């Protein structure tokens with residue numbers, strides 16, 4: 104794939120993004136460094152919003168915070184008109200700090216703590232998605248105690264598994280734990296309880312069927328089932344007005360390993376094939392399937408098309424950020440191959456290296472791709488791998504690698520196994536602003552209670 108797919112240009116052999124020389128950014132700010140593009144983030148947001156223009160009711164987009172919880176990234180998305188989908192107390196707090204009104208927040212999660220439920224009700228979130236009967240009881244009791252009426256949705260397990268998504272990632276399959284089961288009486292029980300409670304306002308149903316989804320008809324199957332549930336809500340006297348179809352749409356320019364590839368990769372060291380770009384009109388296709396499925400099923404069931412709630416993550420921000428890494432050393436093992444050691448791997452920078460493929464370019468010079476290399480992070484463990492068998496121009500010490508699509512699940516899956524986590528630089532026209540600084544040793548030590556005071560305070 105060509106760098107131009109990410110809006111990158113080469114000048115004098117060096118990659119530039121939005122007019123900024125990536126190598127100069129790496130020199131100035133150090134590596135590893137995430138570089139986000141406000142231009143791309145806004146463009147994807149607009150494309151997604153526009154794709155739904157033909158839908159006959161409102162469509163509200165809530166960005167899934169866990170995909171990239173960097174406040175500077177979230178701020179760009181909120182300024183472009185998006186709400187927040189949050190799954191824990193911190194994300195809820197962060198959304199409120201960023202000025203997101205409670206009504207624009209969807210709160211998900213299968214095991215919310217009493218404190219989180221209380222915080223959600225106090226923030227008057229627009230949709231508190233209830234994941235089971237026990238949670239429904241807890242929310243009702245808490246709403247009664249606080250003297251409020253909680254706006255809730257019921258998470259449903261539609262038992263849909265999108266093609267190409269491994270079972271573990273197919274969150275809408277019965278083999279996974281999420282939501283109320285359509286079999287047995289769970290759903291009707293929850294509907295009856297919610298519809299008659301003075302402390303609950305039942306707003307609709309929700310499902311999230313997985314991640315990295317290319318199989319768009321799977322959404323149709325899920326929507327059919329959710330709307331049948333909405334009909335049952337109407338019959339029980341509730342007035343559902345929203346349908347939340349979760350997230351899950353694949354990113355266009357990166358991809359998860361397929362289950363068999365994963366097996367071959369780890370068992371035999373065989374590198375999965377490279378990423379092929381998804382269709383340029385992915386958002387239009389997605390909107391067409393979701394819109395058509397919702398309108399058709401609503402018509403068949405005699406319902407008004409509901410307000411659609413979307414919770415996209417990777418499809419929206421994956422290609423809006425890239426990661427710069429510097430080659431520290433290259434080892435050549437005779438008869439085996441070339442090991443390239445960079446300054447951040449699967450443990451420190453992102454666990455996504457273990458399960459996804461990304462395009463990788465040399466940022467500081469242009470050269471033909473010659474042979475394959477194994478790329479590792481700094482930790483003395485094979486777990487700190489980036490890629491095995493990656494096709495690259497032969498890297499040398501000091502080279503800067505640009506890893507595409509670090510805008511989804513990189514910052515949220517980075518750990519401190521291996522040291523401080525990287526910072527994030529936001530490009531916005533001619534401006535380049537650090538929106539998250541690199542962690543310091545003092546940041547890591549701040550929670551250690553046995554260290555001398557100055558070390559903790561520093």
Ligand SMILES: Cc1ncc(COP(=O)(O)O)c(C=O)c1O
Pocket residue numbers: 167170188211311313314315349350351352414415416417418
């Ligand atoms: C409930 C829910 N909504 C939205 C998302 C975002 O998913 P994606 O990044 O695949 O769009 C997730 C991800 O796990 C999720 O669990």
